[in-house]
Amino acid sequence: MKICVLIKQVPSSDALIKLNNDSTWIKEDTVVFAINESDSFALEEALQIKEQTGEGEVVVVSLGPDRVQRAIREALAKGADRGIRIKESFPYSSDPFEIASLFAAAIKDDKFDLILSGLQSDDLGSGQTGVILGELLGMSTATLVVETKLSGESIRVKRELESGWFQWVTMPLPASITIQSGINSPRYASLKGIMSAKKKEIRLIEKKELSGSIPSLQSIEHVYFPQKTKRTEMIEGSVDQVVEKLTEIIQRNY
Amino acid sequence: MNFSIIEQIILTVLILSTFSIFFYEIWRRLRIINKGRGKLPFDYFSKRMLRVFKEVILQKRVIQGRFWPGLMHGLVFWGFIVFSIVTLDHFATGFERSLFSKSARHLYTFIATPFAWLVIIGIVALAYRRFISRPESLGKLSLSSGLVAIFIFILMATYLYGETTLPYLRQAGTLASKINWWLHSLVILAFLSLIPKSKHLHLVFAPFNIFFRPFDTPEHIPTKIDLEASEEEMDQLLQNLTRLSKNQAFDIFSCVECGRCTEVCPAHRGGGILDPKNHFILDLRDPLLNSKDVSVLGQINVEAGWECTSCQACTYACPVGNQVEKSDEIRALQVLVEGKVPQEYQKLFMNLQESGNTEGAFHSSLAEKLPEYTPDKDYLLWLGCFARFEIDPSFTKAVTDFTKILDKAGVTYGVEKDEWCCGDPANKLGDRMTYQFLIDHNLEFLSKTKKITTLCPHCMVNLDKEYRKFSDISYVVEHHTQVIATLIKENRIQVKPNHAGPVTFHDPCYLSRIIGEVDVPRELIKATTKNFFELEEHGSNTLCCGAGGGLWWKKEGTGRTHLIRAQQIVDSGCETVVTACNFCFGMFNQGLGPLTPEDQKPIEIKDIAEFVQERLT
Ligand code: SF4
Ligand code: SF4
Ligand code: SF4
Numbered sequence: 001m002k003i004c005v006l007i008k009q010v011p012s013s014d015a016l017i018k019l020n021n022d023s024t025w026i027k028e029d030t031v032v033f034a035i036n037e038s039d040s041f042a043l044e045e046a047l048q049i050k051e052q053t054g055e056g057e058v059v060v061v062s063l064g065p066d067r068v069q070r071a072i073r074e075a076l077a078k079g080a081d082r083g084i085r086i087k088e089s090f091p092y093s094s095d096p097f098e099i100a101s102l103f104a105a106a107i108k109d110d111k112f113d114l115i116l117s118g119l120q121s122d123d124l125g126s127g128q129t130g131v132i133l134g135e136l137l138g139m140s141t142a143t144l145v146v147e148t149k150l151s152g153e154s155i156r157v158k159r160e161l162e163s164g165w166f167q168w169v170t171m172p173l174p175a176s177i178t179i180q181s182g183i184n185s186p187r188y189a190s191l192k193g194i195m196s197a198k199k200k201e202i203r204l205i206e207k208k209e210l211s212g213s214i215p216s217l218q219s220i221e222h223v224y225f226p227q228k229t230k231r232t233e234m235i236e237g238s239v240d241q242v243v244e245k246l247t248e249i250i251q252r253n254y
Numbered sequence: 255m256n257f258s259i260i261e262q263i264i265l266t267v268l269i270l271s272t273f274s275i276f277f278y279e280i281w282r283r284l285r286i287i288n289k290g291r292g293k294l295p296f297d298y299f300s301k302r303m304l305r306v307f308k309e310v311i312l313q314k315r316v317i318q319g320r321f322w323p324g325l326m327h328g329l330v331f332w333g334f335i336v337f338s339i340v341t342l343d344h345f346a347t348g349f350e351r352s353l354f355s356k357s358a359r360h361l362y363t364f365i366a367t368p369f370a371w372l373v374i375i376g377i378v379a380l381a382y383r384r385f386i387s388r389p390e391s392l393g394k395l396s397l398s399s400g401l402v403a404i405f406i407f408i409l410m411a412t413y414l415y416g417e418t419t420l421p422y423l424r425q426a427g428t429l430a431s432k433i434n435w436w437l438h439s440l441v442i443l444a445f446l447s448l449i450p451k452s453k454h455l456h457l458v459f460a461p462f463n464i465f466f467r468p469f470d471t472p473e474h475i476p477t478k479i480d481l482e483a484s485e486e487e488m489d490q491l492l493q494n495l496t497r498l499s500k501n502q503a504f505d506i507f508s509c510v511e512c513g514r515c516t517e518v519c520p521a522h523r524g525g526g527i528l529d530p531k532n533h534f535i536l537d538l539r540d541p542l543l544n545s546k547d548v549s550v551l552g553q554i555n556v557e558a559g560w561e562c563t564s565c566q567a568c569t570y571a572c573p574v575g576n577q578v579e580k581s582d583e584i585r586a587l588q589v590l591v592e593g594k595v596p597q598e599y600q601k602l603f604m605n606l607q608e609s610g611n612t613e614g615a616f617h618s619s620l621a622e623k624l625p626e627y628t629p630d631k632d633y634l635l636w637l638g639c640f641a642r643f644e645i646d647p648s649f650t651k652a653v654t655d656f657t658k659i660l661d662k663a664g665v666t667y668g669v670e671k672d673e674w675c676c677g678d679p680a681n682k683l684g685d686r687m688t689y690q691f692l693i694d695h696n697l698e699f700l701s702k703t704k705k706i707t708t709l710c711p712h713c714m715v716n717l718d719k720e721y722r723k724f725s726d727i728s729y730v731v732e733h734h735t736q737v738i739a740t741l742i743k744e745n746r747i748q749v750k751p752n753h754a755g756p757v758t759f760h761d762p763c764y765l766s767r768i769i770g771e772v773d774v775p776r777e778l779i780k781a782t783t784k785n786f787f788e789l790e791e792h793g794s795n796t797l798c799c800g801a802g803g804g805l806w807w808k809k810e811g812t813g814r815t816h817l818i819r820a821q822q823i824v825d826s827g828c829e830t831v832v833t834a835c836n837f838c839f840g841m842f843n844q845g846l847g848p849l850t851p852e853d854q855k856p857i858e859i860k861d862i863a864e865f866v867q868e869r870l871t
Contacts, residue, residue, distance in 0.1 A: 012604070012614055032614040034604055078593070188600050190593035191687060195481070197490055 001056035001150075003046045004107055005080065006117035006130060006165025007039040009064055009071040013122060023089065023222055028067075035071050042179040044186040046116050047079045049150060057081045061107060063099060069202065077189035077195035083202040086210065093207075094124055094220050100132035101214040106205050108137060114155070115176035120143055127178070134176025142169055142177045180210050256430060257348055265348045265439070272443045279450030280458060282543075283507045290500035290548045291475055294466050298543075309575070310461045316573045319514050323383055323575075329376030330406065334457075337368045338555070341412065341442060348439065356815045361418050370410045377406045391513030395530070398452035405445045412438040456574050459508040464575035466501055470766060471566050474497055474582040476723040477590070477686040495587050498538070498548040506542060511537045515568035515578045519560040520798045524815030528561040530568040534580040551583045559584035560596065563805050563815065564682050565763040565798035581803060585684030591758050595684075598809045603685050606692065610674035612807070620650055624657065627668030629702060633660070633737070634716065634729075635667040638709035639675050640836040646843055649836050652709060652861030656734050663746040667707070672699055676716040683804040690724075697725055706731045711764035711835045712802075719768075733765065734860050735834050739774045742781060751752040752869045754783045755829030756857075760819065761796035762835030770794075774784065775834050778862055782869040789826055797822065799845075801837035820845035823857065830858040832865050852871035 011017065015031035035043070046058045051241050060075040062068050063086040072083040086102055116133060120127030127143070134141035144171070146166070147158035155175055159167045235245050257265075296302075308314045313331060318322035337530055339362070343353040373463070383404040449455055456474050477495065480487070497504070498838060514533050521528040533555045541550040562581035569578050587596045595616055605614035619644055626635045639645065641653050660667050677692040700717070701708070706729055708714050718731040741747045759779055766772045772793040779786050789799045800816030820842055823831050831846075842859045850856055 012601075012608075015614060016616075032605055032608040054568040077484075184598065186600070187593045188589060188595035188603070191479070191488065191492060191590040193593060194687070195485070 001049065001053050001114065002110065002112045003056065003058045004101065004110065004112040004115045005039070005043045005058060005060045005075070006115065006133070007043060007062050007071055007075055008036045008121045008123075009033050009062065009068045010036045010121055010123040013037065017225075019223060019225075020172070022218055023224060025223060032111045033067055033071070035074060036118050036121050036123075038120065038179055038181045040118075041181050041183050041185045043075055043078065043080065043115040044184045045148060045179055046114075048184065049148065053150065056113075059084060059107075059110065059112070061103060062086070063093065063102060063207075065092075066096075072202055073197055074189060076194060076200045076202070077122050077191060077193040077194060078187055080200075082200055085202055086205050086206065086207050088207045091219065093216065095216050095218040096126045096128035097132055098214055098216045098218075100129050100136055102207065102210050103129070103133050104136040105210040105214070111174075111236070112137075113173050113175075113213070115139065115174075117178050118178070119178045119180050128177040130176050137174070137176070139174040139176045140171035141175065142171060143234075144180050145177045145182050147178045148177070177184050255347060255350075255435065257350060257570050257722045260817060262349060265295055265345075268443055269345065276450055280455075283450075283455075286542050286546055286548060287500055287503040287507070289299075290498050290503040292499045292501065294500050294504070295468070297654075298469070303467075305467070306465050308575075314570075318573055319573060323380065324374040326379040326383075326757070329372040330380070331375030333369045333376070333410075333612075334850050337409075337413075338844055340366050341445065344438060344442075345597075346374075347435070353592040369416060370414050371433050373406065374410050375401055377410075382552050389513075391517040393511060393513060396453070396511070398454065401448060402445065402452075404539055405441050405448075408441045408462070409421050409438060409445075410748060416593045418515040424856045428651075449778055453509065453511045456508050456510040457506065458737060461511070462505050463508040465844065466504060467575040468501060468577060470719060471569050471654060472564070472577055472579055472582065473740065474719070474764070477586060477690075479687050479690045479723065488500060490589055493549070495583070495591060496549040496551045498542075498551060498594050502577065502580070503542065503548050505574075505578070506535055506539050508574045509539075509576060510574055511536065511722060514571040515576075518567040518571045518795075518797075520565060520800060520818060521558075521813065521815050522562055523797075523798070524813045524818050526558075526561040526813045526815060527555070528558040529564075531776060533558040534568070534578050535576065551580065551586055554580055554584040556584060556588060556594075557586070561813065561815070562803050563763075563800060564803035566767045567763070567798065569797075570794055582682070582684070584597050585682070586686055587684070588683035590686060596809070598807055599683050599685075599818075602679060602683070602804075603688050606675055606680055606685075606688050610692065610695065611643060612639040612675055612679060613645070618642045618644075620644060620653065621669050621671065621673075624653075625666075625668045625824040627703075629704075629791045631666040631668045633665065633667040633705050633707045633732075635704050636671050636713055636731075637653075637669055637673060638708060638710040638713040638836065640710060640840065642673065645718055646836070646840040646860075649844055649861070651720050652836070652839065652863050655861070655867035656709060656738075656863035659738055659741065659747060659863060659870065662870060664747075665741070670699055676710040677720075679807060681716070681720065682802070683807075689746065693724055697721065697727075698730060700727070701725075703729045705729060707734055707737045709734045709834075709836060709863065711769060712764050712837065715764055733771060733774075733834070734771065735765075735775050735778060736771065738863065738866055739778055739823045742778070747869045749782050749869045750871045751782055751784050753787055756784050756827060757786050757830045757832060757865075758789050758823070758826055758828040759792070760789065760799070760823065760831055760833045760838055761792055761794075762798055762833060762838050763798040763802060765834055766794050766796050766814075773830075775862055779832055782866055786830070787826075789802060791822070799835075799838045799841040801841050806837055806840070816841055817849065819843055820849055824849045824851075824854070830860055830865075832862055833859050834862045836861075 012032040012034040018027040018030055020027050050058050058080045059082055060080045061071055061084045063074055068085060072085055076083055078094050084106055086106055115131035131141045131143060142157050142159055144160045145157045146160050149156040154170055154172050156170045157177055159169060160180055161167055233240050281631055311327040316327050346353050384399055411433050433737040449457055513528040516522050519530050538550045538553055541553050559581045564581060572578055602612055605612055641649055644650055674692050674695050677689040706717060713732050714733050721727055797819045799819050824846060839859060839861055845856050
């Protein structure tokens with residue numbers, strides 16, 4: 001079983017965010033970066049699947065600047081077998097379609113049986129990369145997975161739906177699935193793991209080498225903190241009057 | 255009394271076989287102990303002997319910890335000493351010899367007879383406690399304890415019968431005296447063969463164990479990690495993590511199963527599963543004997559290991575000199591070998607690795623407000639993450655009050671902008687690699703420092719005792735309470751007692767038990783208020799607030815470890831509780847409010863620095 005895990009390095013969840021000078025991104029040197037939370041669950045799931053089947057390979061794939069090397073090393077120290085990093089520098093790709101296309105170009109020859117990724121990134125949160133990648137590589141896809149069961153040439157996954165509902169889906173392999181946080185307990189890199197990670201390969205690919213035909217459909221113009229304002233208006237009267245007033249307010253504002 | 259040659263042969267065989275069993279069992283254990291890491295210490299010989307005298311001969315800890323049962327134990331023990339000579343003489347009689355002249359024997363009977371009665375009182379009281387009142391800490395009923403109680407009783411009864419009822423008949427060698435003599439002998443021999451296989455081995459091991467007990471509490475072998483090491487060296491390091499030290503192995507065979515360690519344990523008292531007597535000591539005994547080796551640390555219950563606050567109450571309570579706590583070892587195994595770490599601690603470790611502090615912060619506004627350290631200043635003021643990143647913003651006043659005291663006394667100080675976490679949480683939670691990383695960073699500027707002061711006992715323990723294990727350090731570390739006390743003594747600041755409602759002091763466990771400072775905080779408080787009273791558990795018998803051992807960062811769980819001390823403080827009727835540790839401060843600041851009944855005035859929590867500063871004249 002060849003498993004690919006997409007990981008993204010994002011600012012750690014309680015980092016104190018500041019903006020860069022022209023407000024196009026955050027100031028990177030004053031935050032702790034970490035593996036995106038749901039990605040670390042995806043990695044753990046991949047490692048457990050490999051341990052259960054007793055054979056195969058887990059490859060972590062990431063896109064990003066040099067700092068991302070540490071995230072890949074961490075994944076290797078936890079037990080992934082090798083890494084692939086597509087190098088990029090600021091400004092970073094933010095378009096999930098572009099990112100998925102880059103990944104597809106980088107890994108298509110590896111012929112993975114399974115691609116696992118986090119449900120969404122904690123910074124941009126589009127939640128699409130894993131699905132688009134699956135689609136581009138002609139795999140079956142599923143999102144929001146909270147349990148996986150592998151059997152032969154197919155995989156059964158439990159998906160989280162709205163309001164406490166779940167769904168079991170069986171899909172043929174190869175498949176790309178996105179993992180919900182909390183599905184397992186991610187391990188910590190053991191000392192042995194850290195030592196052996198030093199010898200594991202991380203293949204570097206220049207983004208340019210891959211980009212040729214890949215269109216970028218979006219870029220970040222401006223980031224800002226949510227504006228908090230307080231405007232309270234009490235609406236009183238009978239139900240009909242309240243409804244009428246509400247529609248009027250909504251119409252006035254949009 | 256006359257003994258036939260047949261009787262003497264039987265006696266000889268019995269004595270020889272009992273002694274061979276006895277020594278074989280002891281030798282078997284010593285061989286295992288000898289495989290342990292490190293050496294058994296013989297340094298400070300006279301200091302160690304003095305300790306043996308106090309704790310063995312005078313039974314200091316035995317009696318201090320539990321007065322009545324301790325005293326009863328003392329009676330039996332002192333009786334044993336007196337009877338050792340009686341016993342030798344007894345067996346000599348079997349070979350128709352005597353240790354004493356007639357008059358000396360007569361005299362000795364006068365000493366031994368009252369002791370026999372005291373031993374009977376002691377053993378009956380202890381048996382009553384163990385089999386009738388049965389306190390929980392003693393655990394399951396043990397057959398060997400019952401046998402031993404009966405044996406001791408018979409020994410004393412046969413002695414008394416022999417000495418008081420039969421003194422004239424014994425010459426004649428009546429059947430009664432013969433039977434009495436044999437009964438006494440057989441019971442002694444049975445007792446001897448029971449000792450090594452039961453907790454009664456403490457009779458032999460405890461005095462040595464008390465002699466060998468490290469002076470530092472706790473004493474864990476440091477793990478020095480070199481990431482450039484070869485694979486073999488790394489394998490050896492990981493293998494060593496599973497091995498007990500000689501001292502620890504000695505502890506396990508010395509344990510008398512009294513349960514004092516568990517009785518005082520805050521995790522146990524808070525309803526946790528941790529039971530140091532079993533988890534850290536007895537659970538390892540069979541694995542040691544069965545494997546004939548010391549690689550048994552992996553047998554410690556992991557969940558229990560994560561509950562420990564590393565407060566050392568267990569070690570302080572142990573009457574046979576055990577260093578009980580082993581959360582250090584099992585956590586290191588979990589982190590470094592297994593990679594199994596609760597998620598909240600993984601986050602903490604990552605923060606430490608990426609930013610050098612527990613909070614993942616890159617900026618401290620408190621540090622910016624304080625003067626920077628330069629070598630011409632008197633003290634490097636070590637803030638520690640708790641104060642530096644204002645984990646509890648109310649604690650900031652303690653820091654600034656301390657600096658006001660220093661200013662007033664004309665003492666110069668500064669903070670180090672490169673200060674990283676001292677490493678306490680990483681070390682206590684088992685991440686020795688991150689610990690090493692932090693130490694290496696800090697030692698770089700600390701090596702140029704002469705005097706450090708800090709408000710955090712955890713930082714102090716690390717900078718002083720722990721760093722010393724990694725590098726030759728030349729600086730001294732003083733707790734801020736010690737600095738303030740010196741300033742008062744030297745008359746560089748003056749304080750005036752100020753009216754205050756009842757004030758009590760919570761001894762931080764790291765300050766009182768690990769650093770050993772209990773007097774100075776009291777001097778300071780007593781100099782500043784007339785209304786001081788002690789909590790029931792105080793000084794080195796203090797009860798941990800629940801934050802030690804990295805548990806400050808533990809996710810809110812079900813246990814009440816963190817509320818037991820807070821509840822005691824609420825119940826004490828104090829208006830102010832003074833403490834001397836930022837974690838204690840933070841715990842009480844969160845914990846006291848919700849526990850205080852509505853009709854009770856909210857309790858004020860103050861660091862000693864605040865309490866003194868408010869009373870400067
Ligand atoms: S160190 Fe404290 S918490 Fe840990 S086992 Fe001993 S008494 Fe219990
Ligand atoms: S370790 Fe010490 S305190 Fe604990 S049960 Fe054994 S002898 Fe008693
Ligand atoms: S916070 Fe205080 S009582 Fe609690 S562990 Fe630390 S020193 Fe001990």
